[in-house]
Amino acid sequence: MTDTPIELWHAADTRSFRVLWALEEIGVGYTLHPLPFPPRAKAPDYLAVNPLGTVPAFRQGAVLMLESVAIVQYLAQRYPEAGLALGISEPEFGAWLDWLHFGEAALTFPLAIVLRYTRFEPGRADQAAEDYGRWFGARLRRVEAGLEGRDWLCADRFTGADISVGFALLLADFLGLAPRFGPNVTAYWQRLQARPGFQAAKRAQGSSLAELLAP
Numbered sequence: 001m002t003d004t005p006i007e008l009w010h011a012a013d014t015r016s017f018r019v020l021w022a023l024e025e026i027g028v029g030y031t032l033h034p035l036p037f038p039p040r041a042k043a044p045d046y047l048a049v050n051p052l053g054t055v056p057a058f059r060q061g062a063v064l065m066l067e068s069v070a071i072v073q074y075l076a077q078r079y080p081e082a083g084l085a086l087g088i089s090e091p092e093f094g095a096w097l098d099w100l101h102f103g104e105a106a107l108t109f110p111l112a113i114v115l116r117y118t119r120f121e122p123g124r125a126d127q128a129a130e131d132y133g134r135w136f137g138a139r140l141r142r143v144e145a146g147l148e149g150r151d152w153l154c155a156d157r158f159t160g161a162d163i164s165v166g167f168a169l170l171l172a173d174f175l176g177l178a179p180r181f182g183p184n185v186t187a188y189w190q191r192l193q194a195r196p197g198f199q200a201a202k203r204a205q206g207s208s209l210a211e212l213l214a215p
């Protein structure tokens with residue numbers, strides 16, 4: 001394990017929450033740089049760290065990473081004693097990678113559109129927000145089925161895949177889409193929120209997306 005200091009640029013309850021949650025689950029130290037949202041508009045100095053202006057940005061020594069799920073995978077594999085990664089010889093290694101990326105590529109994408117049209121362009125495209133909310137609900141069917149008879153997505157233990165998908169549920173709940181959760185997803189969302197690592201990450205960010213978006 002390396003002791004090279006870790007820095008995380010984070011806006012409350014956005015995709016950088018995945019990284020904060022993983023850091024808390026692992027129990028490794030870090031320096032948090034809290035940002036307003038959206039940082040591109042409200043924190044122009046941040047563009048020197050990430051010219052795209054998106055969060056997260058993560059730095060450990062010479063390593064700079066900008067994709068939340070890639071950072072979760074990096075931490076999970078770099079600190080294997082926390083059990084957040086599956087080894088390539090574990091039977092569900094492929095499923096673990098699939099859930100990791102599904103959480104962002106398939107599940108969070110429609111939510112970003114709902115966030116845009118409900119918070120940033122209200123009234124302009126109510127129908128788009130409604131359509132993407134439904135699209136998210138359809139994709140959630142895979143999570144509902146994947147949790148049948150099990151508490152966690154892979155290997156009967158909490159892993160980075162649960163952080164990836166769990167963040168999408170956090171955002172969906174914020175956007176009022178929890179009524180679209182089936183019984184398995186509803187119980188799973190409760191289990192995720194009960195984790196000490198989740199609660200520590202919530203406390204560590206010291207703010208919430210609702211507060212950041214308040215006028």
Ligand SMILES: N[C@@H](CCC(=O)N[C@@H](CS)C(=O)NCC(=O)O)C(=O)O
Pocket residue numbers: 014015016038039040053054055056066067068069104
């Ligand atoms: N695929 C990237 C997406 C990063 C991203 O778009 N983050 C959002 C926050 S959830 C953001 O910073 N949006 C502000 C903007 O686009 O200016 C990841 O998973 O980290």
